[in-house]
Amino acid sequence: MNESLKRTPLYELHLKLGARMVPFGGWEMPVQYSGVIEEHRAVRQAAGLFDVSHMGEFEVRGPQALDLIQLISTNDAAKLAVGRVQYALMCYENGTVVDDILIYRLGEHRYWLVVNAGNTRKDWEWINAARERAGLTNLELIDRSDEIALLALQGPLAEEILQPLAPGAVLSQMAPFSLSTGVTVAGVQSLVISRTGYTGEDGFEIYVKAEDVAGLWEVLLEAGEEKGLLPCGLGARDTLRFEARLPLYGHEIGEQHNPLEAGLGFAVKLKKGVDFIGREALARLKEQGLTRKLVGIEMIDRGIPRQGYPVAVGGEVVGEVTTGSFSPTLEKNIALAYVPVAHSAVGTEVEVIIRGRALKARVVETPFYRSPHKR
Amino acid sequence: MANVPADLKYSKEHEWIRVEGNIGVVGITWFAQDQLGDVVFVEMPEVGRELKQNEQFGVVESVKTVSDLYCPVSGKVVEINTALENSPELINQDPYGEGWILKIELADPSELDSLLDAAAYEAFTKEG
Incomplete structure (x- = not known):
């Protein structure tokens, strides 16, 4: 396989589990372990564990952090409370899509932007250029993608599997699109846990330091085994998100499509009170009709x-x-x-x-x- | 791990053929179905169609991929495995048995000599 592909910290563990590895977004990732259909059904009926450490994470912090996010995001981050997560798009001036992202508000002036793996470099340059043009100096923008690993635990039994491992948290109190910081899971202090996912099921995404992820992966697999949890690859992730109509960059959205025709108008806030890149074009498209x-x-x-x-x-x-x-x-x-x-x-x-x-x-x-x- | 029965002939497109008289039974190999993953659809030719050696005659699709099927020998299709229409997973479960795809009346049995035997096919799959 191509030598230039990146590997997550779990690469060796994937091979040990018999995963078939494929190139995806510049990474060598597991597409399946036991089989796409079996993994898909595990997530619908019990639970599945995904290595999605290839996703990119940018931290934005400082007094002008919100200003930068409002400039690049179609959604209204001013309405995002600390401890909450928001889906948004970044658009070009013509209203087509740079990427879709999740915005995490970790503190008063501290945010994470979670971006698609294959777009990490492009998004980083896009956001930096937007920042420069707007002259936003009073903030820090940090690419933390290499130091952060991400596991997605998805399915109706996700809470039941995770709760005993996280005695310091009350997961039943976590609403969809909420987040908790610093929760200890199986002795590992996580960076962030959010009640989010890309499968159309209930579930959690657990962000940890790259060096902590292998231990956590193994504990979660073992803890979930008797409940029917399976390790799941990108194959099942794709069929799961597709059934739930969650868009995928390069398919439903991209440089050829705007978020309105993609049915993502709920994340486009034309009247959020501040300008954002693509707003004018999107307002015109909306007025003209799709x-x-x-x-x-x-x-x-x-x-x-x-x-x-x-x-x-x-x-x-x-x-x-x-x-x-x-x-x-x-x-x-x-x-x-x-x-x-x-x-x-x-x-x-x-x-x-x-x-x-x-x-x-x-x-x-x-x-x-x-x-x-x-x- | 490979499963390559000794009594079959193989193509480099990962089809197998079992010859019984002048009839050849054709399917895809264990290696092919393993590479594909869960088979969810098979498109087969109509009975009576004349196929040339190496001609594309259908497709087999897994959840993620579409793969063309090529006929290992020339001849006329005399039967297709209609069970695959509702149970394409037979190809995964029993690629050399119930997962057979079609039966063909051989036009030129000498074409069989151009196919690989089990040892050669197994070596071929290991070349990657």
Whole structure:
């Protein structure tokens, strides 16, 4: 495998567990251990543990930290309380997407921005350039990606597995999108624990120092084993997030798409009171009305839609699949796709062109899956 | 770990063929299904179709990947494994048995000589 790929501190443990490693976003990551479908079902029914240490973490602190975040984020970080987490997008001036991020407010003037692994370098340069242009000097911006490792413990039994290992915390009191700092888990002092994830299930993301992650990984796997917890790779992470309609950079969002057509308007606060990069373009797009929309599609004919496959109506290509897969939970072949607004209503019949054949499909409600367990 | 039955012939595209008279049974190897992961879809040719050696005749898809299928010999498709339409996982569970994909009437049995035997195929899979 390519020598220049980065490895997380858990690389050797992944190999020991029989993981298949693949390149992803500049990293050599486990795509599966026992199998994508089995891992996917473990997360829906019990729990799964993911190494997502490849994610990037930037710390922003100081009196002007909020000013910088407000400038680059579509969401309104002024409304973000200490101890809470907020989903946001960073946009270009034309309203398309640099990346989607999570903003953690750790203190009065202290934030973390958690960014996609493959975008870490680009985002870092983007944020620094924005800071420079705005002349924001009264803050510190630190790339902590290399010193921080991240585990995602996801699934309906996540709390039950984690709580006995964290006697100093009351996890049942942690609301979705809340965070706690300094919680000791199995003797390891975590940096941050948040009730967040990328699977559509309840769960936690646990940020620790890179040197602490191997021990924690092994303790969590052992503690969860009898409850059905499995180590899970990026394969299951993708099918899980897809069923829950959570966007993935490079698929639903990117330089070709704006957050409004991606259905992420909830994270775009045009009236937050301060300007942000892309605001003008997004306001104009909103005023003009969308031309296309991201919709869910379910195959009627036999076939699996995949990213890039054309979507047609009456033989004419009108759109494109952004993510498509067999859905392990629904046991159907489904996709997310951009189509013109005129063809976006639930129930509309469309065709997906698969290897030259127009196969019947229909527009369906999303998310495809909504957890009965999620708080 | 590899599972390469001695009585079969193999292609470098990871298909196997078992010859019974002038009929060849074709499937994908244990190595191929292991590389693919959970198989969730198989597209097969119609019965009666004439295939040339190394012609693409269908696809096998796992959750994450789409992989083309190539016919190891020339001939006419006489049967397809319709059980795979509802149970594609048979390819993972029993790649050399219930996970067979099609039966073909051999047009030119001498083509079998161009295929790999078990030892050569096993060596081939280890080249990476």
